[in-house]
Amino acid sequence: MRALNATILLMSFLAAGAQTTDTIPSFINTEANVIEGSLPRFHAGLQRLAEGADTVIHIVHIGDSHIQAEFVTDELRRLLNEKYGDAGRGLMPCLRLAGTNQSHEYAYTISDSTALQTRLLKYPWPVRPGFTGIAVEPQQDATVTFSMPGRPFNSLTVYTSEGADTLTFAAPVDSTAFPISAHEALYGAFATNGQPGIIYSAIGNNGACYTDYGLIRDFPKNVAALKPDLLILSMGTNEGFSTMTDFEIRRSVRNLVNALQAFSPKAEILVLAPMECQRNRRHGLKPLSPDFDINDRVAEAHDIIVDEARSLGLAIWDFYPVAGGHGASDKWLDAKLMNRDRIHLVRPGYVLQARLLFDALTR
Numbered sequence: 484m485r486a487l488n489a490t491i492l493l494m495s496f497l498a499a500g501a502q503t504t505d506t507i508p509s510f511i512n513t514e515a516n517v518i519e520g521s522l523p524r525f526h527a528g529l530q531r532l533a534e535g536a537d538t539v540i541h542i543v544h545i546g547d548s549h550i551q552a553e554f555v556t557d558e559l560r561r562l563l564n565e566k567y568g569d570a571g572r573g574l575m576p577c578l579r580l581a582g583t584n585q586s587h588e589y590a591y592t593i594s595d596s597t598a599l600q601t602r603l604l605k606y607p608w609p610v611r612p613g614f615t616g617i618a619v620e621p622q623q624d625a626t627v628t629f630s631m632p633g634r635p636f637n638s639l640t641v642y643t644s645e646g647a648d649t650l651t652f653a654a655p656v657d658s659t660a661f662p663i664s665a666h667e668a669l670y671g672a673f674a675t676n677g678q679p680g681i682i683y684s685a686i687g688n689n690g691a692c693y694t695d696y697g698l699i700r701d702f703p704k705n706v707a708a709l710k711p712d713l714l715i716l717s718m719g720t721n722e723g724f725s726t727m728t729d730f731e732i733r734r735s736v737r738n739l740v741n742a743l744q745a746f747s748p749k750a751e752i753l754v755l756a757p758m759e760c761q762r763n764r765r766h767g768l769k770p771l772s773p774d775f776d777i778n779d780r781v782a783e784a785h786d787i788i789v790d791e792a793r794s795l796g797l798a799i800w801d802f803y804p805v806a807g808g809h810g811a812s813d814k815w816l817d818a819k820l821m822n823r824d825r826i827h828l829v830r831p832g833y834v835l836q837a838r839l840l841f842d843a844l845t846r
Contacts, residue, residue, distance in 0.1 A: 573682040590631075611668070614699055615686055616691070630657060633657065635676065693732070756800070759811050
């Protein structure tokens with residue numbers, strides 16, 4: 484009965500999606516769509532919000548390119564805010580200013596066209612990245628304009644290489660401008676609205692593995708400053724395309740988890756394990772050629788990450804079996820839910836993933 488109810492609920496979600504089908508695809512394993520382990524404090528917080536308590540739950544989601552574009556987190560945020568209340572947009576890295584993709588929900592502009600841009604996986608770094616994995620450093624005094632149409636805020640904390648500075652507003656606004664000094668690197672901003680509910684922040688970087696967040700100075704300390712109640716870690720795809728050994732993957736998961744727990748001991752952690760994807764045998768020659776095989780190394784990296792998460796006593800949402808297990812990537816591609824690169828999903832695919840996770844998180 485529990486699996487049947489989950490399917491009915493998901494079908495109603497999908498019917499509301501403009502770009503998705505009106506039924507859940509048959510290859511989705513709804514019986515596997517559960518959280519392994521427990522998140523007692525997080526669920527207690529959701530219950531308090533459902534009962535009308537004046538409280539805020541802060542989620543911080545750390546990941547790779549599947550997270551950077553925020554198709555998953557934008558949808559999850561919307562669903563959680565709709566059910567439990569919207570306490571603010573949370574963290575918004577200035578990714579587009581750094582020359583890469585970001586959520587469509589907000590925008591930054593800067594008056595200095597010569598500003599240096601740093602991205603976590605693009606070496607060498609012109610300037611050191613901040614805890615968001617990116618940095619934008621003007622070469623002269625400049626003005627940054629921030630806008631978030633339709634999502635007013637009354638507090639905006641700006642993160643730069645000089646620290647954190649909070650701007651407050653007598654009445655809610657959806658845009659503002661602030662000065663930034665020459666050679667003061669901008670990392671992003673954090674918006675709140677003073678209301679109870681969920682704040683869902685995301686830190687995603689294209690190409691990131693667990694180990695890459697260890698390259699960022701004071702990363703766990705700065706994440707802790709966001710006061711997370713729930714930390715979600717979703718990586719593993721890039722480990723499957725890397726030269727990392729099994730031991731190195733396992734150690735990288737443990738190192739990041741231990742570092743985050745040291746600075747955020749009250750935060751619960753949920754590990755998201757990746758689904759199957761494919762490798763192009765002729766990558767670099769014909770990136771979109773039909774010469775694809777299932778990347779078994781992603782499945783191996785997935786197994787290592789899940790095993791390490793279990794050994795650390797963490798909660799797990801295993802997207803691999805939920806998505807359909809071995810052979811699922813072709814089915815997602817045929818359903819027009821996967822990108823032609825056979826690694827990433829397209830927006831409707833990420834929306835489906837978000838709604839599956841929402842269902843698992845809120846049962």
